[in-house]
Amino acid sequence: MTNAALLNGSKRLLLGTENGRTLSYGEHLDLHGPLQLPHHKGLGSWRAQLLQELETSGLTGKGGGGFSTAIKLGANSHGLRKPVMVVNIMEGEPAARKDSVLACFSPHLILDGAEVIATLVHAHSITVAIARDNPAAVASLERAVLERRGRRTSPFTISIATPPNRYVAGEESALAHWLDGQLALPTFRLHKPAKLPVGTRGAVIDNAETCADVALVARRGGAWFHQGGRNGAPGTTLVTISGAVEDDGVFEVPLGAPLSEIVALAGPSTTLTGFLLGGYGGTFVGPEALSAAYSPAGLKAIGGNVGAGVIIVLDQSVCPVAEVARITRWMANESAGQCGPCVFGLPALADEIETLAKSKGRRSDLMASIEHHLEAVDGRGACAHPDGVARMIRSALNVFRHDVDQHLAGRPCGAHGAQSVMNLPPNAEGLEWK
Numbered sequence: 027m028t029n030a031a032l033l034n035g036s037k038r039l040l041l042g043t044e045n046g047r048t049l050s051y052g053e054h055l056d057l058h059g060p061l062q063l064p065h066h067k068g069l070g071s072w073r074a075q076l077l078q079e080l081e082t083s084g085l086t087g088k089g090g091g092g093f094s095t096a097i098k099l100g101a102n103s104h105g106l107r108k109p110v111m112v113v114n115i116m117e118g119e120p121a122a123r124k125d126s127v128l129a130c131f132s133p134h135l136i137l138d139g140a141e142v143i144a145t146l147v148h149a150h151s152i153t154v155a156i157a158r159d160n161p162a163a164v165a166s167l168e169r170a171v172l173e174r175r176g177r178r179t180s181p182f183t184i185s186i187a188t189p190p191n192r193y194v195a196g197e198e199s200a201l202a203h204w205l206d207g208q209l210a211l212p213t214f215r216l217h218k219p220a221k222l223p224v225g226t227r228g229a230v231i232d233n234a235e236t237c238a239d240v241a242l243v244a245r246r247g248g249a250w251f252h253q254g255g256r257n258g259a260p261g262t263t264l265v266t267i268s269g270a271v272e273d274d275g276v277f278e279v280p281l282g283a284p285l286s287e288i289v290a291l292a293g294p295s296t297t298l299t300g301f302l303l304g305g306y307g308g309t310f311v312g313p314e315a316l317s318a319a320y321s322p323a324g325l326k327a328i329g330g331n332v333g334a335g336v337i338i339v340l341d342q343s344v345c346p347v348a349e350v351a352r353i354t355r356w357m358a359n360e361s362a363g364q365c366g367p368c369v370f371g372l373p374a375l376a377d378e379i380e381t382l383a384k385s386k387g388r389r390s391d392l393m394a395s396i397e398h399h400l401e402a403v404d405g406r407g408a409c410a411h412p413d414g415v416a417r418m419i420r421s422a423l424n425v426f427r428h429d430v431d432q433h434l435a436g437r438p439c440g441a442h443g444a445q446s447v448m449n450l451p452p453n454a455e456g457l458e459w460k
């Protein structure tokens with residue numbers, strides 16, 4: 027997955043990456059221009075101006091949460107002890123490649139954004155966290171950090187950390203735990219603090235694409251950023267399209283463009299049956315979603331979400347019930363093993379959806395048991411992992427109701443044994459969380 031196209035307009039985040047190689051620091055500066063960070067004297071007014079530009083931009087976090095970047099960074103822009111600024115490139119969602127593609131091709135845009143945020147929040151240093159099984163992205167960032175060190179341009183010490191590659195290891199509290207020398211396990215947080223502790227400091231954690239967006243806003247202003255989107259949505263965004271398409275990959279698209287135009291970039295199958303939006307903890311929607319605007323508001327209106335920028339296309343060649351069974355089993359194996367409802371509930375759901383996919387269960391018993399386990403896991407974990415699985419299953423049972431009924435009646439479609447279109451890597455052997 028390395029291709030990158032753009033719908034109606036010029037590239038921004040992926041500017042200059044058409045030839046498929048990493049932009050050097052010199053090439054990056056030629057394309058984007060120099061980044062002006064303030065000297066000590068003008069720091070206060072620069073911070074106020076940047077927060078205003080971020081608000082005008084409408085930028086929201088691209089890691090899945092979708093929270094306002096201006097509000098988040100504004101809450102972090104004052105404090106007694108200097109925090110660590112953390113760039114999150116963990117991308118534990120196997121169907122997502124956007125942050126990795128950005129890291130491989132335009133690492134300096136991410137680092138620029140990290141320096142802007144670090145300046146804004148008075149950070150002590152910058153840590154770039156990349157899953158250790160992503161050597162291309164690690165090498166790209168390492169080269170980029172060395173280039174900047176050679177030019178002595180960065181006011182911050184930048185280090186690279188490589189936590190284990192688990193689905194939940196990129197969750198903010200799990201990442202902060204690991205950076206603090208503990209296991210990469212999420213923590214239950216009733217009230218989410220602005221900063222998570224790492225040693226004696228707090229950590230301000232931002233997703234890689236969000237950092238790159240901040241770098242664009244800092245250079246070009248909030249109004250320029252916003253007008254890259256459509257239907258009132260702000261800016262461009264990166265999406266990973268896969269499944270029943272001719273040309274899967276990462277695409278830069280205007281946020282708010284119709285889903286039909288975005289999916290068309292990847293050459294979708296002519297026998298579409300639905301989409302999985304957001305990732306494996308996302309939402310299935312039917313073909314009628316093609317007319318929806320691809321934005322948080324546009325997708326919310328049809329019960330979907332942007333999530334990690336994932337769009338998986340399903341067509342008549344695959345059995346949606348079998349695909350849901352595969353995802354559920356994979357997600358059950360990615361539980362961090364510390365909350366009962368998640369540890370016991372997800373494998374039970376995986377067993378039941380597999381029984382449904384094989385058309386083996388009795389209708390009333392099976393559906394009642396699935397509903398019981400969905401209730402038991404939803405909102406009952408320290409992190410949102412089981413909530414995502416419950417959301418994904420519920421949406422599938424709704425969108426593919428006819429297929430589910432056929433399975434319950436012992437009449438699965440001919441595609442129930444077909445090869446999966448999902449990218450589901452082997453789950454890590456054992457519990458590798460250190």
Ligand code: SF4
Pocket residue numbers: 194211212213360361362363364365366368369406407408409410411412
């Ligand atoms: S909900 Fe599941 S994945 Fe999340 S912390 Fe608990 S056991 Fe781990």
